[in-house]
Amino acid sequence: MFTFVQLTHFVAVAEELHFGRAAERLRMTQPPLSRQIQLLEKEVGAELFDRSNRTVRLTRAGRAFLVDARRLLQQAERAALAVRRVSDGTGGVLRVGFTGASVHSGLPPVLDTARERLPDVDVELRELVTMDQVEALSEGSLDLGLVRPPIARPDLATRAFVREGLVLALPAGHPLAESGEPVPVAALHGVEMVMHAPVEARYFHQLVTSVLHDAAVIPLVTQYMTQVHSLLALVNLGWGVALVPESATGMRFDNVVYRELPGVAARVELDLVWRQGSENPALARLLAELRHDTFTGSIHT
Structure with a gap:
């Protein structure tokens, strides 16, 4: 099997069409370069250069092989570059x-x-x-x-x-949403609320529960959900309000508005x-x- 060194030598001769110039380009002498090309031709089973009349020309086989030789060298370079990138x-x-x-x-x-x-x-x-x-x-x-x-x-x-902080998500027509002002947690006592599931969404459940407990608020829980977007989907349908991370305001629902919760120090x-x-x-x-x-x-x- 030919080597990548032989491919490099072949491409240099094919591009220079002169063994002497190709040898200078490769920083080697001409005899070992000629020997490498001969070994390559023997390996592929075809003459790659026509060396008659003191000129060097690619044979038909050489022209076809040049396309693949360049492709293989490019792939080898890309592979080496990929390895270096993985390493660093x-x-x-x-x-x-x-x-x-x-x-x-x-x-x-x-x-x-x-x-x-x-x-x-x-x-x-x-x-x-x-x-x-x-x-x-x-x-x-x-x-x-x-x-x-x-x-x-x-x-x-x-x-x-x-x-980030917590915010209150409400259906657009909810009484607590009408003023457009921040809503104190105390105003949520007895209000229908969509709540985070106590097991699957334990982190949010414990956080929201502590906020409600600190304000002595007991809401009327209508549903327990695992994902924030599911809570907001139910708020959008009018199933109640929900306490969600501030970044959830990026989830746009036609029937959901968001209000600040003044005095809430808890952070998500x-x-x-x-x-x-x-x-x-x-x-x-x-x-x-x-x-x-x-x-x-x-x-x-």
């Missing part, structure tokens, strides 16, 4: 998990950073709840997760990433999490790029 973290694959609600908060800056600063890294996305992300990270099938805290696993490292948190000792250089590069970034939501009425 500017290439390769990064598998990122995210929760449904993080589509409007933590995920956009992660994707924007990867696209702008690591354009040769292929990002593979998986939508998973926090518990499933934790398991996937431990198993090595994810490189980075966007999860709700706390994560108490010795094999995983975490970093605070997004901090989203963390970056990854496996300790990960050997993916692209992960290290992305984490370094995100090191000083902090993100918050913004309310739209």
Whole structure:
């Protein structure tokens, strides 16, 4: 089988159509170059050059082989470049998990950073709840997760990433929405509310429950839902109000309006999490790029 060195020598002679100039280009003497071309011709079973009358011309076989030789050398260069990029973290694959609600908060800056600063890294996305992300990270099938805290696993490292407030989502015709003013939590006592599920959405359930408890508020829960967009879909249908992350205001529903909750200090948190000792250089590069970034939501009425 011919070698890439022989292909490089062949392409040089084919482009120069002169063994002496090709040898100078390759920084070698002419006899070993001629010997390499002869070995290549023997390997492929055809004469690649017509050397008659002190001229060098490509034969028909040589012209056909030149196309493939250039293609193979280009592919080899691309392969070498890809390996170098994987090694230094500017290439390769990064598998990122995210929760449904993080589509409007933590995920956009992660994707924007990867696209702008690591354009040769292929990002593979998986939508998973926090518990499933934790398991996937431990198993090595994810490189980075966007999860709700706390994560108490010795094999995983975490970093605070997004901090945002809670807002109140209401049907557009709801009495509490008419004034357009912020709505105190105390006004939600006895009000129909769509609530986060206590098990599947434990983080949000505990957070919202604590806010209501601190204000001595007992709402009338109409449904329990797992995902924020599902809560908002029911609010849109008039099934009640809901407390949601501020970034959820980016989910536009025709019949949903958002109001601030004055005096509520609770913050919705989203963390970056990854496996300790990960050997993916692209992960290290992305984490370094995100090191000083902090993100918050913004309310739209």
